[in-house]
Amino acid sequence: MEDIVIVGAGHAAGQAVASLRADGFTGPIRLIGDEPYLPYQRPPLSKKFLSGELDVERVYFKPPAFYEQAQVDVRLGLSVTGIDRAGHRLLTDKGEAIPYGKLILATGSRVRRLSIPGSDLVGIHYLRSIHDVEAMRAEFRPGARLVVVGGGYIGLEVAAVAAKLGLSVTVIEAADRVLARVTAPVISAFYQRVHGEEGVQIRTGLGVAGFTGVSRVEGVEVAGGEVIPADVVVVGVGILANVELAVEAGLRVEDGIVVDEFCRTDDPDILAIGDCTRHPNGIYGRTLRLESVHNALEQAKTASATLTGSLKAYVQVPWFWSDQFDLKLQIAGLSQGHDTIVVRGNPEEGRSFAVFYLKGGVLIAVDAVNRPMEFLTARQLIATHAEIAPARLADETINMKQIAG
Numbered sequence: 001m002e003d004i005v006i007v008g009a010g011h012a013a014g015q016a017v018a019s020l021r022a023d024g025f026t027g028p029i030r031l032i033g034d035e036p037y038l039p040y041q042r043p044p045l046s047k048k049f050l051s052g053e054l055d056v057e058r059v060y061f062k063p064p065a066f067y068e069q070a071q072v073d074v075r076l077g078l079s080v081t082g083i084d085r086a087g088h089r090l091l092t093d094k095g096e097a098i099p100y101g102k103l104i105l106a107t108g109s110r111v112r113r114l115s116i117p118g119s120d121l122v123g124i125h126y127l128r129s130i131h132d133v134e135a136m137r138a139e140f141r142p143g144a145r146l147v148v149v150g151g152g153y154i155g156l157e158v159a160a161v162a163a164k165l166g167l168s169v170t171v172i173e174a175a176d177r178v179l180a181r182v183t184a185p186v187i188s189a190f191y192q193r194v195h196g197e198e199g200v201q202i203r204t205g206l207g208v209a210g211f212t213g214v215s216r217v218e219g220v221e222v223a224g225g226e227v228i229p230a231d232v233v234v235v236g237v238g239i240l241a242n243v244e245l246a247v248e249a250g251l252r253v254e255d256g257i258v259v260d261e262f263c264r265t266d267d268p269d270i271l272a273i274g275d276c277t278r279h280p281n282g283i284y285g286r287t288l289r290l291e292s293v294h295n296a297l298e299q300a301k302t303a304s305a306t307l308t309g310s311l312k313a314y315v316q317v318p319w320f321w322s323d324q325f326d327l328k329l330q331i332a333g334l335s336q337g338h339d340t341i342v343v344r345g346n347p348e349e350g351r352s353f354a355v356f357y358l359k360g361g362v363l364i365a366v367d368a369v370n371r372p373m374e375f376l377t378a379r380q381l382i383a384t385h386a387e388i389a390p391a392r393l394a395d396e397t398i399n400m401k402q403i404a405g
Contacts, residue, residue: 002101007080009033012106012274012296014061019304021070030073045133046157083249107242109275118211124233139232142166147220150236151178153322159200160324170201190347241276256289261313263303273299282315317382330375333365333382342393361387373400
């Protein structure tokens, strides 16, 4: 039985191990990660781990005993530097050559870094790893002035945690509203209002020109010359897929490692899963690269089925979530290309409502704020390309079960 080597140690890698054993694979499994940690969950990093509510062990995907019982050879703190496809081996930064029968690339993604004046000053942080959070958490002291660069999900989640910890928080966003890339203006306006009520100052339409300070950051300079004082800065301006190994190995890469619906690359012995992939989505009829836990977990299950001889095409409605203050935003589907927006509930009063996105009368996405039933029902309806009258979606006297029925 061929051995399976997994490169990466995130959600996708952890699930791949679990699924392979659950699907009956009894051969050798080796997991290689460049961090010193077992596969761990990333969503809590900007939430409960940052706030100190969770320790390291509680963000692990599985406890250490799981990998021992599954008889997995775990190699941590080891970076793979190359793939020798002809020789079926991996090259590492420690000079090793590790053979593989089948290879799963779960290399994930990394933060997009700014390269502007002062970007190397002490006190400027990015959030992607346990180490990143531990470093910034040490500086999250009550009264400290935090400037968050980027008004996306990560930036707003960090801002929410910091405000609750007593920091003075300012969020700078280059677009004219927060969450502009992923949500409707009504969602942006709601979150800007709530953050303001919680003491967070949000400045939109401001590009960052540089950071000021001698050795440590003291301020953020924005377009026009204004300097916003800062004791600590967190930058959240997107992530990049880790595709370098695949590119150097000659695999097909197009803003992600290209895979089919079974997570197979153009090399029959190499699969790829998670943030690093570009894969076909039968629901939307196009290829996608998704940065989500759901995608990582489900692609890992698909890859396991492929390797154990039970092909199961990956066809899923993408979904995501964000926790800020007492708000749980749950997103199902992809809203790009919508032509109609329907609001259910009143976002100007209270903190519970949903926004539905339709295209040609077909429901394609929902943003649900503290509305789990709308989220769950919409996921089902999106998968079936349901056509729903906007008036029914907006009418709260019609419950979601009736709409789904």
